[in-house]
Amino acid sequence: MSRLGSVIGFLRSYKYYIVIFASVVLVGFADENSVWNHIQNRRHINDMHEDIDKYNNMYNKDMRELRMLDRNPKAIEKIARERYFMKADDEDIFVLSDDENKSKNY
Structure with a gap:
């Protein structure tokens, strides 16, 4: 006792x-409304704001490129050659790549 x-x-x-x-x-x-959850939610909100900024920058870059494509026909040709490997009739294309080193599985 x-x-x-x-x-x-x-x-x-x-x-x-x-x-x-x-x-x-x-x-x-x-x-459920604890200080710890509040801190985690703040961190999540900050990450989302960073994503918003990243996507706004990507949007602005794409809009600049789109305006450039509307104004300049040479820009369309440049993109077609770089991204899609298109060529003129009197040209040959040689694609150089170092994918062989990356694709090996050790």
């Missing part, structure tokens, strides 16, 4: 600290 009495005495003397500690743990980590 003395052991139980000492535990009860400890709880009575530190009851306010125990309640405060339990509340901090509940609000900080255990609750």
Whole structure:
């Protein structure tokens, strides 16, 4: 009984600290709206803002390229040659690639 009495005495003397500690743990980590979840959501929002900036930059680059294609017919020819390996009738195309080193499985 003395052991139980000492535990009860400890709880009575530190009851306010125990309640405060339990509340901090509940609000900080255990609750659905906890501080920990709030920090994780902030991090996720920041990652999404970075993605938005990346996609806006890609959109602006593509729009500049599209405007250039509308104005300059030589740009269409350049893209056709670089991306799709198209050629004029009097030309030959040589494709140099180093894919052999990358495709080997060791």
